[in-house]
Amino acid sequence: MKKRLLLFILLLHGISFTILAQEVTVSGKVTDENGTGLPGVSVIVKGTTKGTTTDIEGLYKLIVPNDKVLLEFSYVGYVKQTIEVGSRSGIDVSLKAEISQLDEVIVVGYGEQSTRDAVGSVANVKFENVIESQVPENMESLLQGRIAGVNVQVNSGEPGAAPIVIIRGLAAVTRGGEDVASEPLYVIDGIPILSKATSEFNVTGTNILADIDPSDIENISILRDASAAAIYGSRAANGVILVTTKKGKRGKPQITVSSVSGISLVPQLRNAAGGANERRIKVGLYERYNPDLALPILLSDSLNPYYNNATDWQREVYSTGFTQNYNASIRGAGEFGDYSLSVGHFENKGIAINSKFKRSNILMNNTFYGLDKRLLINTVLGVSSTNNSRRLSLAEPGFTSSLLPAPDSPLLEGFEDQVKYTDRNINNRIRANLNVSYDFFNHFTFKAAGGLDYSRAMRDQSYPEQIVRGDDNDAIDRSSASSLGESQNFILENTLTYKNTINENHYLDVLVGQSLQYSKAESTKASGKTAEESIAENVNVPKAIADGGTNFSAYAILSYFSRVNYIFNDKYLISGSLRADGSSKFGDNKKWGVFPSGAIGWTFSNEPFLSDLSFLNFGKLRASLGLSGGQFDDDYLSQGILQAAAGYGGQGGFTPVWEDGYRNAELTWEQTVMYDIGLDLELFNSRVSVTADYYYKLTKGLLLNTDLPNTSGYVSIFKNAADVLNEGVEITLNTFNVQTPDFTWSTNLNFAFNQNRVTKIGEGNEDIIRDNGRGTIIRVGRPINGLFQFESDGIYQSEEEVPVNPQTGRKLRGWDGKDLVAGDKKLIDQNKDFRIDANDRIFAGDPNPDVVGGFSNDFTYKGFYLSVLASFVVGREIVNTAQLDRLQLGSGFASGNIADLSKFSIWQRPGDQTTYPSINPWNSVAQVLDNDDDYIEDGSYFRLQTVTLGYNFRRDFLNKLKLRSLKVYSTVNNVAIFQNYSGPDAEAVTLSGFDNSDGYPKPRYILLGLNIGL
Amino acid sequence: MKNIRLSILVSLTLTLLMVASCDDILEQEPINTISQKQFWRNNNDAQLAVTSIYSILRNSISGLNRTDVPSSARGSAWGDYMIYGDARSGDWVNPADNDSDWKNIIANNLRAFPTLRDLHNWRLFYRVIEQCNLVIENVPGIQFDITEEQKKLALAHAFFVRGFVYFYMVRIWGDVPLNLEAENIEPLPRTDQTIVLRQAVEDLTKAETDLPEEYFLDGVQDKCLTKTRGTKGSANAVLAHTYMWLGEYANAVAVIDKIQKSNVYRLLPTEEFRALFDDGCSDEGIFELFYSFEAGESLGYYGSSVNWFFVRPFTNRENGSFGIPKTKILETFTYPNDKRLAEFFLSIGPPPLYEFNTDPLANDENKIMFAKYRKAPNFTAEYDNNVMLFRYGGILLLRAEASAQLGDVGDALTHLNMVRQRAGIIDYTSTDPQQILAEVLQERRRELTGESHRFYDLMRNNLVHEFTGFISEDDIKKGGALWPVADEAFLNNPGMTQNIFWE
Known part of the structure; x- marks a missing residue:
């Protein structure tokens, strides 16, 4: 028993001897450039995992094995500093903000890497x-x-x-x-x-x-x-x-x-004509393209209070x-x-x-x-x-x-539904x-x-x-x-x-x-x-389909x-x-x-x-x-x-x-x-x-x-x-x-x-x-x-301008089989088959x-x-x-809103040089x-x-x-x-x-x- | 050391777990449907594939569009069989003058509107053919849970429908591509219609051998199965029509004779016409497309023309979109006491509907409802009349037509008068084959009105131009009685050609 005690005491002494002989305690404060304490700064003895971190005030205290060791101070976003302990027991460090992103650790696939070491293109x-x-x-x-x-x-x-x-x-x-x-x-x-x-x-x-x-x-x-x-x-x-x-x-x-x-x-928002202007534009379309057709009540009955508004529905x-x-x-x-x-x-x-x-x-x-x-x-x-x-x-x-x-009108169910x-x-x-x-x-x-x-x-x-x-x-x-x-x-x-x-x-x-x-x-x-x-x-509708x-x-x-x-x-x-x-x-x-x-x-x-x-x-x-x-x-x-x-x-x-x-x-x-x-x-x-x-x-x-x-x-x-x-x-x-x-x-x-x-x-x-x-x-x-x-070359000013196939005597057929008339876009028949179809589309953008x-x-x-x-x-x-x-426009255009067509260059009569062809709403194929x-x-x-x-x-x-x-x-x-x-x-x-x-x-x-x- | 051992153990365990569990994870198969890989295992699969043949056949004939849903442009299916088989015959009009689609079809203006495009397209017919081809190629290889008899029957169905569809398409487009292999994605040119019809004869003959005369359920004839799936009778009916199209009248008579001798079919008295046309699956039907509202296959969705000729109180419309005007009815039904008149037409007027023949002269020209097919007057789309493709009455008249062509006056008159007697009109007695032929065609016009035969009858006898002002003899030579080939058929198919009239 005595022997053991002796051994223990000796050992204890041995250890304390080691400590007394070599270990050094270092403490200090880590601050930023403005002198504010930086918490969480990692302070590590270089080459080891031994270290600590600074507290909320930026203070740290660390026992190091000897005074030859190097201390590494590192903190995300700051330049790393390495300092030899030497004879000092107090080491204050001021870290400089890092503007280089090279040493920033970034996440890559299955790991992390610094930008400095990356060979791939990583942002x-x-x-x-x-x-x-x-x-x-x-x-x-x-x-x-x-x-x-x-x-x-x-x-x-x-x-x-x-x-x-x-x-x-x-x-x-x-x-x-x-x-x-x-x-x-x-x-x-x-x-x-x-x-x-x-x-x-x-x-x-x-x-x-x-x-x-x-x-x-x-x-x-x-x-x-x-x-x-x-x-x-x-x-x-x-x-x-x-x-x-x-x-x-x-x-x-x-x-x-x-x-x-x-x-x-x-x-x-999108262009929409309102009120009298809308009526004028729509009536104009009827007059120009389908004068025989009776105007719908919406357009003809301008005295009816239900059809006499200028509601800006987009608003x-x-x-x-x-x-x-x-x-x-x-x-x-x-x-x-x-x-x-x-x-x-x-x-x-x-x-x-x-x-x-x-x-x-x-x-x-x-x-x-x-x-x-x-x-x-x-x-x-x-x-x-x-x-x-x-x-x-x-x-x-x-x-x-x-x-x-207005939307509260019982007549206008459509808007209410929306x-x-x-x-x-x-x-x-x-x-x-x-x-x-x-x-x-x-x-x-x-x-x-x-x-x-x-x-x-x-x-x-x-x-x-x-x-x-x-x-x-x-x-x-x-x-x-x-x-x-x-x-x-x-x-x-x-x-x-x-x-x-x-x-x-x-x-x-x-x-x-x-x-x-x-x-x-x-x-x-x-x-x-x-x-x-x-x-x-x-879905809770009995008797429903x-x-x-x-x-x-x-x-x-x-x-x-x-x-x-x-x-x-x-x-x-x-x-x-x-x-x-x-x-x-x-x-x-x-x-x-x-x-x-x-x-x-x-x-x-x-x-x-x-x-x-x-x-x-x-x-x-x-x-x-x-x-x-x-x-x-x-x-x-x-x-x-x-x-x-x-x-x-x-x-x-x-x-x-x-x-x-x-x-x-x-x-x-x-x-x-x-x-x-x-x-x-x-x-x-x-x-x-x-x-x-x-x-x-x-x-x-x-x-x-x-x-x-x-x-x-x-x-x-x-x-x-x-x-x-x-x-x-x-x-x-x-x-x-x-x-x-x-x-x-x-x-x-x-x-x-x-x-x-x-x-x-x-x-x-x-x-x-x-x-x-x-x-x-x-x-x-x-x-x-x-x-x-389609390559576009103006507008047909008359039906006679539409090319005719000399072999068959048939006129060029427009897109979607449309019979071409004056006012239609003159689209180039690239493959000369007298038919405007997908084969006539050229790369354009x-x-x-x-x-x-x-x-x-x-x-x-x-x-x-x-x-x-x-x-x-x-x-x-x-x-x-x-x-x-x-x-x-489709033939049902009368009940919807319409753009202010006067703001568009639209073909109306022979001689017009316009951006847009005629826009007859009653055409089965859009112009x-x-x-x-x-x-x-x-x-x-x-x-x-x-x-x-x-x-x-x-x-x-x-x-x-x-x-x-x-x-x-x-x-x-x-x-x-x-x-x-x-x-x-x-x-x-x-x-x-x-x-x-x-x-x-x-x-x-x-x-x-x-x-x-x- | 302990930790190292632990970590190695953990890593090994995890790695082993992974490797062990991963072997078949790369075999993922669908669970709410199946793939070709999993299919074709037993008789049940063969049955499912065969049922699908008929299901797509119904879609293609009744007018779902080419993506299997009612065309959005048209709102609902139209019953394309009537458009192909009746609309352009000269008898039909758009009574309310309200529907430019119908007007354009009637006027043979088939390219007029994008809404008519689906009708140009044979895609769905080729889906039926592909489904038949899949059955023909895959069923013989099924090894388990199937008998040789079951295999034969499945194949017979596939040959029957494939033959029927080729025949049906030839009537619409003339020459059509011949696709006899499953999963065949090569671009196919159109094949001469005689060759296509020969193929149809071959398929139908094969089918006729293995199809039964009747289907039985517990020892009793399963009527609906017998009428709505391939049988010897229906194969022979299609064969007869195919032979007529080929001008092989003796062959036509021979196969019709088989139908008659089978004793499966009979003419129903006119009193039972509701059972024949509304309920379906009657003794007179030979081949019908099955519609079951209870099974979710109502006409409202799956396509019928009835939508277009019904008025109040069947639907809430005042005027039909599609019907036969008074003058045409009077021109057609020329014999007194024709019992069919009341069965086929009703007049619109206050009170809403009454029998046409109570006082034909009192009716307005366009106020007639075509009423061969009816349903409960209830304003809904809930009805399920089968679509009649071939029935005994029509087949007897076809025999009369063939015999008249062959100069067999006695046989022609016998069969013509069988149908006339049922209708309650006097026997026809002329002995001149040409006159008999003309009368047979008139009788077919009366008997089969609205059953999608009239236009084909006219085509078969080159009479289209005599009955409609919209198609001239010259037009017919250029293919004007045929339908245009859809633009879609030209996509990725450089060898495709158009019917000249529609170029």
């Missing part, structure tokens, strides 16, 4: 800087104008509508007449999410990404080239958007409350909207882990009657630390509910005549992730991640009153429809990472992993029609992947990745695709022979080449789907789905070959940084449906048939123009030049003409969605923009800050179809055609998108109020647009370049925000 947006610039409805529109090569087009002003995001050019071929965008893959906190649902299952049509509160987002990384994106292999072809939500940082609980509220103002439908957003969060961290909880509520009442978008959301992001922080268990739970009330389309040509009386109509769209969503990562053998990390993304969409539409009047003998329709769609996405991923620096100069980072994703979607739809009055807002059905679709992807990053001497960077993906969507022998990528980088600024160039802080050349894949929406396209045929004698049957059920077991991955050459520079003490990239992106085997000869019975066959090339240059220039303690001014200019063209169609490169000659034409050598128009970019300036003066963002599009051709639509090259316009625009002015209250003031931070700001969004275009907004066009402003015009927002930190 990053910190949301703190952009969140105030817009109504925080969705994250996509906040990216507009921020990143070179990322083209965000917000082409509708409707609350809840989805912006179109295209990275490095459009690489999807329009199918079935609908615009198809090449959508990027969205990954939130490491887990790929549902970013779209095919129209069949996305029953609400609300932007499925709008459930994410942008206030919760820390930053977004965008992987543009193959090297960065290929690790996501199968779905990376159109770029990857990595979203990182806010997490708790070290320190005490931080509570933040923010609110934004504002109004939205009605923009320029009734559009009014100032209101928007508000609230978000509260608490975040913090400790030895046990870190936590983040936020709640938000957003409402945006649109400018059109009955349109509104609401969102309520909760997001939790918590991590538990175990086993000396080697085991991290991270859980993310996001729950949200959006409610989108949609308005009935107001673009209907029958939109009411101004001659009709108001009573309800269309409620609810999306509920739960995203839950569990990540477990475990560090072992010092260099290895094993990570297992599981995610569930569940989205439930529900739509109830009802027309309680007659909205569609049949003719005299039909029952009046009152109808309602309800639909429910559910989408689920399960993901399970395992990765093993090895990271090590060997012999100082060799940095190696190896990743192997495996992932399994299963997605399924289900929908149930019911609709009913009844002649009875109903106040139910969903009811209809309904369910649908189901599922797919799975199984993947194996690996990546190696190697850096030698901080100068030479090599990265390679390989991914194999199998998808259930493809034919039996075509399921698997292998997607390799490789990249090299050379940080030439670290070469000794360039060290003399003092203005060069950093310079890196990058080159990458890789293959990534894409798949299409339809899950069973390769299998030849059958459908239940209509019953015969009460018995059922099965037939092919004629539209797309032609079996093609050859269907496989779309493949994108991309190479990228890039240059990153930081100059003049990092006050100027430039990133330039050239890329070549060839998407091969795009899914394309080709119309089949109708003797087959089938409508079309889907094949991997089209190749599309996008080629371009991206430039980003950041400058810190003025950098003084009181005043700063920084500028960001980014733009991308992109050319898009189809390089292959099927085997024979034959044109594909959609929609019976009316739709898009896809032609090799021309861009996707190219505008193919490209709706894909040549240049897309953004220009932002940020100023700070003491506590004030001012941010100005402009976005621009150059080199794009579009057609003002909304305006042409106003001239395509004004959308496909007329005369109507192509310049779609370029420069939009002063947002101006934000804010003020951060000073610390001494805050201290009195016991606040951490306090900020007020005001933002004007959609400030002004500069354009040559005749329509209200050149951005409000479809991907095919046709005006969309009738759909829902884009309002101007004026917002006020308040941000309080406790």
Whole structure:
């Protein structure tokens, strides 16, 4: 016993001896340049994991093994400092704010990397800087104008509508007449999410990404080239958007409350004549084109008070909207882990009657630390509910005549109905992730991640009153429809990472992993029609003619992947990745695709022979080449789907789905070959940084449906048939123009030049003409969605001018078989077959923009800050179809509103040289055609998108109020647009370049925000 | 060390779990429908495919548009069989003078409106053919749960309908593409109509061999099944018409003789005409398209002309859109005491409807409702009259026509007078084959009025121009009695040709 005691005492002494002999206690304060204490600064003994963090005052205390050690002080956004302890026991440090973004750690696929070490083309947006610039409805529109090569087009002003995001050019071929965008893959906190649902299952049509509160987002990384994106292999072809939500940082609980509220103002609306003017115009049309026809009572009975109004119906439908957003969060961290909880509520009442978008959301992001922080268990739970009330389309040509009386008049049922109509769209969503990562053998990390993304969409539409009047003998329709769609996405991923620096100069980072994703979607739809009055807002109409059905679709992807990053001497960077993906969507022998990528980088600024160039802080050349894949929406396209045929004698049957059920077991991955050459520079003490990239992106085997000869019975066959090339240059220039303690001014200019063209169609490169000659034409050598128009050569002044086929003696037949008369457009019969048809349409314009970019300036003066963002599009051709639509009158024009035709140059009599042909409403074929090259316009625009002015209250003031931070700001969004275009907004066009402003015009927002930190 | 072991264990377990569970996850198959891959396993599948043949056949003939739903431009299906088979015969008008679509059809102005385009399109007929071809190619390969007899029957249905559809299309478009393979997506040119009709004869003959005379349920004839699916009788009826079109009158007589000898069919007395035309599935019907309101297959949706000739109190319209004017009725029904008149026509006027023959002279020219097919007067679209394609009465008259062509006066008169006696009019007694032929055609005009035969009768005998002012003999030579080939048929099919008149 004594012996043991002795041993113990000796040991104890030994230990204390060691301590007494070597250990040093260091303490001090870490401040920013203004002398304010910085909490949460990491103070670490270099080369070890030993360290601490500063407290709320910026104070720290640390015991170090000896006085030879180096202490590293690092904090996000500040330049790292390394100091030798020496004989000092008190070390105060002042950290300088970092303006270089090189050492910022950004999220890349399955990991993190500093910009300095990246060889792929990765861009990053910190949301703190952009969140105030817009109504925080969705994250996509906040990216507009921020990143070179990322083209965000917000082409509708409707609350809840989805912006179109295209990275490095459009690489999807329009199918079935609908615009198809090449959508990027969205990954939130490491887990790929549902970013779209095919129209069949996305029953609400609300932007499925709008459930994410942008206030919760820390930053977004965008992987543009193959090297960065290929690790996501199968779905990376159109770029990857990595979203990182806010997490708790070290320190005490931080509570933040923010609110934004504002109004939205009605923009320029469509041209409509009112009152006596309307009557005059309409009577004029009767007199000119159909003098024998009796005028309808609406036009002839001008003394009748019901037909003697000048109601501006657009004013009734559009009014100032209101928007508000609230978000509260608490975040913090400790030895046990870190936590983040936020709640938000957003409402945006649109400018059109009955349109509104609401969102309520909760997001939790918590991590538990175990086993000396080697085991991290991270859980993310996001729950949200959006409610989108949609308005009935107001673009209907029958939109009411101004001659009709006020909405409260019992005579005017039509308008009342538009108001009573309800269309409620609810999306509920739960995203839950569990990540477990475990560090072992010092260099290895094993990570297992599981995610569930569940989205439930529900739509109830009802027309309680007659909205569609049949003719005299039909029952009046009152109808309602309800639909429910559910989408689920399960993901399970395992990765093993090895990271090590060997012999100082060799940095190696190896990743192997495996992932399994299963997605399924289900929908149930019911609709009913009844002649009875109903106040139910969903399908609850006994004795009605009811209809309904369910649908189901599922797919799975199984993947194996690996990546190696190697850096030698901080100068030479090599990265390679390989991914194999199998998808259930493809034919039996075509399921698997292998997607390799490789990249090299050379940080030439670290070469000794360039060290003399003092203005060069950093310079890196990058080159990458890789293959990534894409798949299409339809899950069973390769299998030849059958459908239940209509019953015969009460018995059922099965037939092919004629539209797309032609079996093609050859269907496989779309493949994108991309190479990228890039240059990153930081100059003049990092006050100027430039990133330039050239890329070549060839998407091969795009899914394309080709119309089949109708003797087959089938409508079309889907094949991997089209190749599309996008080629371009991206430039980003950041400058810190003025950098003084009181005043700063920084500028960001980014733009991308992109050319898009189809390089292959099927085997024979034959044109594909959609929609019976009316739709898009896809032609090799021309861009996707190219505008193919009739070449127009004035107007026939007399019928004799119409060419006659000398062989048959027949006159040239117009579009749609129209007999050409004086006043019709003289469209050139290109192929001389004396028939104006789709073969006479020539390439006349490209709706894909040549240049897309953004220009932002940020100023700070003491506590004030001012941010100005402009976005621009150059080199794009579009057609003002909304305006042409106003001239395509039908014989029922009398009861609708009408444009002030005196403002248009319309042919009336021989000799008139006009823009528009005659517009006889009684023609069975329209005379004004959308496909007329005369109507192509310049779609370029420069939009002063947002101006934000804010003020951060000073610390001494805050201290009195016991606040951490306090900020007020005001933002004007959609400030002004500069354009040559005749329509209200050149951005409000479809991907095919046709005006969309009738759909829902884009309002101007004026917002006020308040941000309080406790 | 413990932690390392733990971590290795965890990683291995997870990895193994993944690998074990992933093998067949890439085999995803639809659950709310099935794919070609999963189909064609047993007799039940063969039956489902066969039923679909008839279902699409009904769609194609009754006028759903080419995407399987009623054309939105037209609001509802029109009953295309009447448009093809009756509208241009010269007997029909748009009584209310209110519908330019009908007026254009009647005036052979078939390119006039985009709304008529669906009628140019044979797509749905080729869907029927594709469905037949799928059955013909896939049923023989089914290995389990099917007997050879069941296979034969399934194939016989497919051959029957394929033959019928080719015959039907030749009457509308003349030369048509011949597609005899399933999943055939090659562009096909039009084939000479004689070759197409030969193919129809071949198909129908094959079908006739294996089809039954009647279908039985618990030992009793299942009437509706017998009338609405292929039988020996219906195959022979189509064959007879096909032979007539080919001018092979002896063959026509031979197959009609088989129908008569089968003893499955009889002429119903006129008192039972409601059962014949409204209810369907009667002893006289040979081939009818089945409509069952109870099974959700009402005419209102699946296409019928009745929508267009009904007035109050059947629907809430005052005037029909499609009907036969008084002068044409008087011109056609020339014999006194014709019992059919009251069955086929009602007059509009206060009171709303009364029998046409109570006082024909009192009626207004265009105030006649074509009333061969009726339903409960209730203003709704809830009715389910079968569409009559071939019936015994018509087949007897066809035999009379064939025999007259062959100069067999006795046989012609026998069969002509069988139908006349039922109608209560005097026997025809001329012995001149030409006169008999003319009278047979008149009798078919009376007997089969509104049953989509008249225009084909005129075409078959090259008489179209004599009965309608809208189509001249010259027009007919250029194909003016045929329909235009739809623009859609020219898409991705460089060898497609148009009927000259419609170029």
